[in-house]
Amino acid sequence: MDFLWGGVREAVRLLLHGDATTYHATWVSLLCTILAITLAALLAVPYGAWLGLYRPRGSRAQVFALRVAMSVPTVVIGLLVFGFLSRSGPLGALDLLYTKAAIVVGLVMLAFPLLASLAHGAAASLDRRVVETALTLGAGRWRALLKSLGEARVQLAAAYLAAFGRCFTELGIAITVGGNLKMRTRTLPSSIQLELGRGDFAAALAPGFLLLLLAAVAAMLTHRVSREALR
Amino acid sequence: MRAFLLCVLLAACGAEDAPKVLRLATTTSTRDSGLLEFLLPPFEKKENVEVQVVAVGTGQALELGKRGDADLVLVHARSLEDEFVAKGHGSDRRDVMYNDYVVLGPAADPAGAKGKGAVEAFRLIAATRAPFVSRGDKSGTHIRETQLWEKAGGVPKGEDFHLDAGQGMGACLVMAGEKDAYILADRGTWLAFKSKVDLVVLVEGDKLLFNEYGAILPTHEKADRAVGAKLLDYLTSAEGQRRIGEFRVEGERLFHPVGEGQ
Missing domain, CATH: 3.40.190.10 (Periplasmic binding protein-like II)
Incomplete structure (x- = not known):
């Protein structure tokens, strides 16, 4: 018990004294996650909603593919991105491996199927009359789509937060393509992994607390937003 | 059929005493190179001990020893090892090999x-x-x-x-x-x-x-010092040292017994 309690006290002390490495890792985690889910949402939400609203030919196969893609483990995504960005890979000339940009690429791939799938669900469950009215009033298909996205905004916000939770706590991509470089690409989850490997329990707890705190805030917001959706 | 299998299983289990478990905390280099798989089986057979290898960094291996989660530690960072012994977390440090x-x-x-x-x-x-x-x-x-x-x-x-x-x-x-x-x-x-x-x-x-590997017996009350000492003795025995010198990876020798060539 002493061991645990001592660790907790030391972790709190580290946080209060503004441990630069931990705070930098928090910044990297937040930056990469928000950038990635925003980029992913710009593509995935219209795409998923289009599938849900207009059910074009082949949409069932695409929805199925999105579901499958959602279950790809993050280390496998990391591996794929590594293969492309490695010097001997097709995009090696960009010299992106072990940068924040590489992490963002991986996280976009993680968030895209999740966001598209949730957007599809939200759009498919909308009252059809909204779209039909818009279409009869002479709106184009994209205008009608935008209109229905507005209707589904609460579900979409919940989807965005869910993607945040998934990307923010992710470890496999951050390590494989980020490289866990100190003050560069080290994220909160990869700091925890490293400090534990170094045998420093307290130093692992400090980023652990921050991760838990921020993930809990995201989860609380998600809960709030989805309760809103039920109203 | 099921009853028969059960009998076979029971017979197999009862045939000899369940082996004692020894937890060895060591660095990834000894496990990943394949040295331990080469070195340990004769010891496990002779002493009826099952060695569970936890391969981590030297820092964490010592930490495991300190908390009583290992019966022997085999690591390579002399300054940390000496500190570990000086603080009373372990005793009987011995040189085992070097690479x-x-x-x-x-x-x-x-x-x-x-x-x-x-x-x-x-x-x-x-x-x-x-x-x-x-x-x-x-x-x-x-x-x-x-x-x-x-x-x-x-x-x-x-x-x-x-x-x-x-x-x-x-x-x-x-x-x-x-x-x-x-x-x-x-x-x-x-x-x-x-x-x-x-x-x-x-x-x-x-x-x-040069990189020396040392083994230390943790003093934590939860560590099984008797079984840990057996492995320590084996590693530093003439037989253990001979096997360390015989180990090869792709024809190259990785670890050298203590005292050789120094």
Whole structure:
């Protein structure tokens, strides 16, 4: 018990004294996650909603593919991105491996199927009359789509937060393509992994607390937003 | 059929006493090189002991010993080992074997480190600001790296050419290959990665690159010192030492018995 309690006290002390490495890792985690889910949402939400609203030919196969893609483990995504960005890979000339940009690429791939799938669900469950009215009033298909996205905004916000939770706590991509470089690409989850490997329990707890705190805030917001959706 | 299988199973279990479990905390280099698989089976058979190997960094291995989660630790960072014994966390430290480190880098060698001494090579790397991948994980290798930097005028912490990776040897070698960077590696892991990574050996054979492995018996009350001592005796016995010297990876010798060639 002493061991645990001592660790907790030391972790709190580290946080209060503004441990630069931990705070930098928090910044990297937040930056990469928000950038990635925003980029992913710009593509995935219209795409998923289009599938849900207009059910074009082949949409069932695409929805199925999105579901499958959602279950790809993050280390496998990391591996794929590594293969492309490695010097001997097709995009090696960009010299992106072990940068924040590489992490963002991986996280976009993680968030895209999740966001598209949730957007599809939200759009498919909308009252059809909204779209039909818009279409009869002479709106184009994209205008009608935008209109229905507005209707589904609460579900979409919940989807965005869910993607945040998934990307923010992710470890496999951050390590494989980020490289866990100190003050560069080290994220909160990869700091925890490293400090534990170094045998420093307290130093692992400090980023652990921050991760838990921020993930809990995201989860609380998600809960709030989805309760809103039920109203 | 099911009853028959059950009988067979029971007979198999009852045939001999269940082996005692011994937990050995050691570094990834001894496990990943295959040394332990070569060294331990005769001991396990003779003493009826099952050795569970927990392979982690030296820092964590010692931590496991300190908390009573290991019955023997086998690590390679003399300064940390001595501190561990001095603080009363362990006793009866013995030399078990040694291997060596090599300084690797790109074949083009922009720092001109080839053939130099280890410290001089590090000084040249810093002077030319050539990229260097640091383990940064408090492993035995990281500690040696730090000692060499200190002899060469200080660890270039926070400099843009000093990449603090905080990962295992293999991951760091891949990174150094990708980034045309210099790196300090243990010879065993290097041999395993040689064909996959675009780096060459630039410095080897320097006394400062020798790497001693020591075994320590933890004193924590939860550690089983009797069974730990048996393994310690085996490792330092004539038979254990002979087997360490016989171990080969792709025809190359990785670990040397104590006292040989020093």
